[in-house]
Amino acid sequence: MPKLKTKSGTKKRFKVTSTGKVVMYASNKRHNLSHKSKKMKRNAKGPIIMSKQDTVIVKKYMNTKI
Template sequence: MPKMKTKRAAAKRFKTTGTGKLMKMKAYKSHILNKKSTKRKRNLRKATEVDATNAKMMKRILPYSK
């Protein structure tokens, strides 16, 4: 059986933690920042865990992540 290919777009957007959870950066941080509060922008900096409903599909398109 041939090697499975990783979806490169997903590999650039998601990182795997040591325990195998997928992390992603939050959206809405690229432009139109002057109407967003400082607190909101600060919270958008942090990475967050991928929702459990999507994690199974993400594991399929990232076969070699832990």
């Protein structure tokens, strides 16, 4: 079976830490922020560590060791 091609969009959106966790950034922080609540903007701040189930999928797309 041939190797899976790396998904370029996945490489740009996610980062694998040295401990193997996958980090992503929250959505809803680009534009139209004036009508969003402070709580929504605050919760979308900073990186988010993905769940283990999603981590397996992302690592498969990035061709990294699971």
